[in-house]
Amino acid sequence: MKVEMKIDVHHLTRVEGHGNINIRVKDGKLVEAQWAVVETPRFFEAMLKGISYNMAPTLSSRICGICSISHTLASLRAVERAMKVNIPRAAKLLRLLAKHGETLQSHILHIFFLAAPDLFGVSSVIPLIKSHPEVAGLALRLKELANRICDLITGRTTHPVSLVVGGVSKVPEKKELETLKEEIIERLPDIQATVELFRTLSIPDFVRETEFVSLKGKRDYPWIGGELVSSDGVIKKEDDYLAMTNEYKEDFTTSKFTRLSRESFAVGALARFNNNYRFLPDRVKAAARKLNLQPVNYNPFMNNIAQVIECYHVMLEAIDILDKLLDNRLDRIRAGFRVKAGEGVGAVGAPRGILYHSYILNRKGVITKANCIIPTTQNNANIHHDMAALVQQSLKQNKNDMEITRLSEMLVRAYDPCISCSVH
Amino acid sequence: MLKYLGIEPEKIKIGVFDFTGCGGCELQLANKEGTLVDFLALLDVVNFREISSDRGDDYDIALIEGSITREDEVERLKEIRKRAKILVALGSCACFGGVNTLKNKFPLREVVEEVYGKDRVETGQVRALGDVVKVDLQIPGCPVSKEEVEKIVVNIVNGAEIKFPKYPVCVECRQKLNTCVFDLGQICLGPITRAGCGAPCPTGKVGCLGCRGPAEEANYESFRQILKDHGFSTAEVMEKINFFNALPEMMIDES
């Protein structure tokens, strides 16, 4: 039998932003499998020109409503490295805590609201509230906790207020930090239940070897700044991010593509996990084993599982950070600095993968040139190549077009793409 | 109340749509988890692409995030306008164009070249929803506050009147007993900006940027005086006033 297929998913649902899937099969052979981003660009790099150093993080935050804390932190780091500002230790801890709140919020949103409906065979999380109230309960309680962390530390859940050049502008009372710690501890059983839940759900079986790019840990699982590493053995300085990304433009998509040692590479929870597994505490490693996640894992659908693991990790680390904050004086939270000209790069492990902001500032601290490289931009080429391989595998398994559509949609969702972010 | 009496009020059909924005306003709809289940019980969410694969075309209320920058967006917005009984602009991008309008100060060709080099990419001047279609209700904020959205949607469902505060952010800020950020040497647009957000920015010791648009009861005269007394430069002040494109052009003394 000759198999013909024409699959066009216009504006894929349950992803942030606008993207299309186009697949053509003729005579049982794959002709084309495209992941095309059609989002309208906002041109943030142009908008950042002429903006002063202290407003750049506030503006950058608006690149993405889901990972606004990561954009703010990358932007702050670019400015602070350009002007050689060293932020106090307490501010570093508070920023990392905010970062963990965001990672938890973003991963929970993805795992339960965007990916889980596929695994339960429903259209959205809304029917789950009735059919699986215990699952919806986990999702809502963990999400609420994540929002609480961001709220308390940055003043708001989306678009942080108190992350400012030099450190942070405000620190919560110790009483409040104490309460937050208790709240996180109280939610640990929920994340353990999430691990158990995902043990029972089946993840599509698919493997395509690729390269994984992330920050390189020194002592800890890395989130903010430091060297860059790839699973193919490339190691670069933070400042050399351009050599790690190599952006180029394809006609069918408004987002750029990137490459390193092969035709594409992946960033995100799975990439971080694969590259930095050894820095995870034993409890978290044990949970990963339970979920059959071991480095190096080449199944992109396992990114969902890596997100579950990272949720567990950031909750445990958030408790450690709170202990450190509670044991120390919190009066030095913002460094003094002199505005000066310079160039700086800030790399941050955003929920969806490594994120770079790079600025040139003039002597008044006004941005004259900006470049931002977004995680989803780096994943787009990998999604695109995965899709071709996935369709080919599915054709061999005699899957029909309905099944192939469903799997391709799930594939894109597994990367948790943030599309408006990627075209920024 | 109706539920308590055993009467199921007919669910209101709602669609959530996004244009050029950051997704942050839509995201707020999933916040306030404590009341989320009850809130959703009031509604029949027929179209919300970001979280659901249901795609209904039959909705009473359309909540719309983002500004308009491309021709295909104009068409899509007009279609939604035809179908929706009440069209709500959700957030500062939808209400005023938002931060995206910072692009408008550059020639379009320069903007595209800056980001894409020689590649051609379609884009236009950034517009608010109201520049393209009739908007029935504006809920400003960058992002919107879920509390406010929830209150407004519930009021629409119950046919109650929708009111926004006329007073400025300063009122809410003072209720929180904050130190005024002018006293910390920063600019704050709180005196001329409409309240309702609970003043999160000055509470976090950062000046308000006016994301909610102008307060009806603002005193521009005294605001100019404050700026003058503190000796801020026009450029500094204008960078903030223009940030969300939410406030009217204001004359500031160069002297």
Ligand code: SF4
């Ligand atoms: S108003 Fe702010 S939060 Fe809402 S979409 Fe626009 S940039 Fe995002």
Ligand code: SF4
């Ligand atoms: S900080 Fe801003 S909002 Fe608060 S009182 Fe001062 S001027 Fe008003």
Ligand code: SF4
């Ligand atoms: S304080 Fe000002 S900038 Fe902040 S949310 Fe309120 S209106 Fe918007």
